[in-house]
Amino acid sequence: MEQTWRQAKAAFAAIAVPPIAWLFLFFLVPLAVVWGYSLGENTGPTTIDVTGTFANYMRAVEPLYLEIFGKSLIIAGLTTVLCLIVGFPVALAIAFASPKTKAWLLLLIMLPFWTNLLIRTFALIAVLRENGYVNAILEWFWNGGSGLMALIGLQPLGDFEPLTLLYNNTAVVIGLVYVHLPFMVLPLYSALDRMDRSLMEASLDLGAGHMRTIWSVVVPLAAPGIASGVLITFIPALGAYLTPDLLGGTDSQMIANVIERQFKRANDWPFGAALSFLLMYLTFIAIAVQAFVQRKSERRG
Amino acid sequence: MAKGKYLGGASRRSILQQFGAAAVGISFGGALSACGGGGGGPTVNFYNWDTYIGPTTLDDFKEATGTNVNMSLFATNDELFARLRAGNPGFDVIVPSNEYVTRMSQAQMLQELDHSKIPNIANLLPEFQDASFDPGRKYSMPYTWLVLGIGYNKEAVRAKGLTVPDSWKYLFDDATFNQKMALLSESADLIRLSAKYLGHSVNGIPPAMLTQIEQMLIRQKPRVKQFHSDNGQDLLASGEVDIVLEYNGDIAQLMAAEGGDKFDFVVPKEGTLINSDCLCIPNGAPNTEGAHAFINYLLDAEAGKKITEEILFPTPNKATRDLMPDSYKNNPVIFPPADVMAKSEYGAFEGDEKSREYEEIFTRISAA
Numbered sequence: 001m002e003q004t005w006r007q008a009k010a011a012f013a014a015i016a017v018p019p020i021a022w023l024f025l026f027f028l029v030p031l032a033v034v035w036g037y038s039l040g041e042n043t044g045p046t047t048i049d050v051t052g053t054f055a056n057y058m059r060a061v062e063p064l065y066l067e068i069f070g071k072s073l074i075i076a077g078l079t080t081v082l083c084l085i086v087g088f089p090v091a092l093a094i095a096f097a098s099p100k101t102k103a104w105l106l107l108l109i110m111l112p113f114w115t116n117l118l119i120r121t122f123a124l125i126a127v128l129r130e131n132g133y134v135n136a137i138l139e140w141f142w143n144g145g146s147g148l149m150a151l152i153g154l155q156p157l158g159d160f161e162p163l164t165l166l167y168n169n170t171a172v173v174i175g176l177v178y179v180h181l182p183f184m185v186l187p188l189y190s191a192l193d194r195m196d197r198s199l200m201e202a203s204l205d206l207g208a209g210h211m212r213t214i215w216s217v218v219v220p221l222a223a224p225g226i227a228s229g230v231l232i233t234f235i236p237a238l239g240a241y242l243t244p245d246l247l248g249g250t251d252s253q254m255i256a257n258v259i260e261r262q263f264k265r266a267n268d269w270p271f272g273a274a275l276s277f278l279l280m281y282l283t284f285i286a287i288a289v290q291a292f293v294q295r296k297s298e299r300r301g
Numbered sequence: 302m303a304k305g306k307y308l309g310g311a312s313r314r315s316i317l318q319q320f321g322a323a324a325v326g327i328s329f330g331g332a333l334s335a336c337g338g339g340g341g342g343p344t345v346n347f348y349n350w351d352t353y354i355g356p357t358t359l360d361d362f363k364e365a366t367g368t369n370v371n372m373s374l375f376a377t378n379d380e381l382f383a384r385l386r387a388g389n390p391g392f393d394v395i396v397p398s399n400e401y402v403t404r405m406s407q408a409q410m411l412q413e414l415d416h417s418k419i420p421n422i423a424n425l426l427p428e429f430q431d432a433s434f435d436p437g438r439k440y441s442m443p444y445t446w447l448v449l450g451i452g453y454n455k456e457a458v459r460a461k462g463l464t465v466p467d468s469w470k471y472l473f474d475d476a477t478f479n480q481k482m483a484l485l486s487e488s489a490d491l492i493r494l495s496a497k498y499l500g501h502s503v504n505g506i507p508p509a510m511l512t513q514i515e516q517m518l519i520r521q522k523p524r525v526k527q528f529h530s531d532n533g534q535d536l537l538a539s540g541e542v543d544i545v546l547e548y549n550g551d552i553a554q555l556m557a558a559e560g561g562d563k564f565d566f567v568v569p570k571e572g573t574l575i576n577s578d579c580l581c582i583p584n585g586a587p588n589t590e591g592a593h594a595f596i597n598y599l600l601d602a603e604a605g606k607k608i609t610e611e612i613l614f615p616t617p618n619k620a621t622r623d624l625m626p627d628s629y630k631n632n633p634v635i636f637p638p639a640d641v642m643a644k645s646e647y648g649a650f651e652g653d654e655k656s657r658e659y660e661e662i663f664t665r666i667s668a669a
Contacts (some may be wrong), residue, residue: 045408045653046386064661068668131540164480166541167527245530250522253667264379265488266660267653 191225572644
């Protein structure tokens with residue numbers, strides 16, 4: 001027998017109040033404090049007066065900081081697109097695997113979460129650096145190829161020059177894609193898994209090829225999953241701090257790195273708060289876009 | 302040299318720093334976690350850098366005085382400052398660096414020390430009995446000191462036709478080590494050392510020179526591989542770079558490790574920045590009496606020896622230094638030659654406005 005929450009108000013309240021109180025105390029209140037700081041002024045090394053000034057926001061929209069925001073958006077956007085390109089076939093494969101294989105594949109996707117992000121990033125450094133595993137393997141093939149060419153009487157290749165894979169923007173994007181890929185695969189998988197298979201069969205029966213079926217049937221049906229995957233990849237990537245700090249080069253600074261330095265070295269919490277809230281407004285815009293996409297696709301469906 | 306073990310970058314300011322960064326929200330405010338354990342008796346809450354104490358020091362102190370020491374760790378001065386910013390959560394002894402001694406004393410965060418309770422002050426070298434950043438040692442006792450310099454790979458430097466990269470030029474204004482060098486990502490250190498290279502003091506840098514420094518570092522940036530977060534010894538050890546801006550203690554640890562003889566350290570001829578980590582009692586400390594006793598104990602000759610043998614940083618303590626083996630006392634990495642030390646200075650705390658200005662310059666350099 002179905003019962004709406006209106007018929008069991010006490011039970012509903014008992015379940016809902018703790019999380020709401022938690023959210024209020026440990027999320028909304030601190031957030032309000034930081035928002036207050038963003039409208040404040042430093043009056044001493046440890047004191048801030050909330051004066052309602054917009055000076056921090058004025059400074060935050062100076063070209064210097066807007067450019068850094070812009071760069072962060074580009075890097076986060078690139079990360080999201082790459083995650084989607086890599087993640088979609090993976091999610092599709094998992095959705096169509098046998099139930100037993102499916103469980104194992106999902107486990108593999110979740111596996112990285114069992115290790116701390118910092119440890120994983122350091123591991124990536126060990127893989128990518130000049131004396132790292134990628135270069136070691138390439139060198140092995142290079143030397144093998146060189147020996148082979150000498151053997152058949154050709155000029156051997158020169159000395160192996162290790163590739164510079166670390167400490168540049170490419171390394172940051174590789175690191176961000178690596179970290180955020182599971183966030184993309186999981187919502188895609190859940191969308192694809194729920195999909196009505198008979199629609200695909202119908203499409204194939206009616207003469208569409210495999211690619212055509214994917215483009216015209218699977219992708220539109222998976223649109224809400226794609227939108228939420230894009231969102232929960234893009235937002236954390238936009239605020240990424242550790243990855244650009246550890247894998248980036250001298251011009252891989254992202255906005256979160258600047259914010260971190262305001263709260264620490266510069267001891268300028270009001271300005272740091274203003275930058276954080278600008279980032280937050282961008283996030284709200286992204287969520288609104290996602291909601292719009294979702295609504296549109298629901299209306300269609 | 303002593304038993305210093307190189308732990309792939311595990312130094313005073315290392316991995317913990319990144320963990321600290323990831324958990325920055327956690328470290329604000331809040332009471333000190335229950336100081337349980339260690340049975341009854343009085344307790345001193347000690348807030349220290351990682352790997353910055355002797356292996357038995359805390360137990361020895363308990364044996365000598367009956368007071369438990371409860372040690373927590375921080376990774377950067379900023380973390381220490383942020384943690385105490387909203388009020389002391391219960392620490393009795395903290396270890397800020399010189400610049401932060403000034404900053405925290407100006408912010409009324411430190412207590413005046415009662416020198417009559419710290420007789421071991423007599424053990425300190427004369428030049429450490431007083432300090433420009435804390436006149437009369439009102440708030441701080443020196444624990445260690447350290448200098449920034451250039452750690453380098455000897456063979457790679459020879460391959461460039463040099464014997465020793467003994468000038469800041471190679472890091473700030475030169476392409477010899479193109480893409481084979483790394484700088485510390487600390488705005489104030491970079492700007493101050495650049496001023497030193499340009500022949501100015503590390504303090505009171507005029508605005509015109511700041512512009513000049515900014516342009517010089519923007520020009521240098523494409524040749525620099527990374528602005529590292531104090532893991533320069535690791536970049537050097539893995540062959541990622543050939544020369545690196547680092548602290549002497551970090552490179553000394555690397556050199557003491559296996560295969561460390563490939564590396565060396567030099568304080569450039571122009572002079573450098575000296576830092577000194579100091580023992581202080583924050584305002585609101587619950588156990589001031591115990592805090593004084595603990596500071597006095599850390600300045601004891603024997604106790605200092607056990608600490609120094611472990612951490613390999615230069616000690617300001619004459620009595621401790623006299624007990625150390627020659628391999629430590631005469632190590633030019635730990636104790637750079639007198640002529641460059643004479644040209645070196647402490648970086649003074651010049652107000653929050655200055656730190657913010659330096660920070661913005663660094664943001665512009667990174668964004669350029």
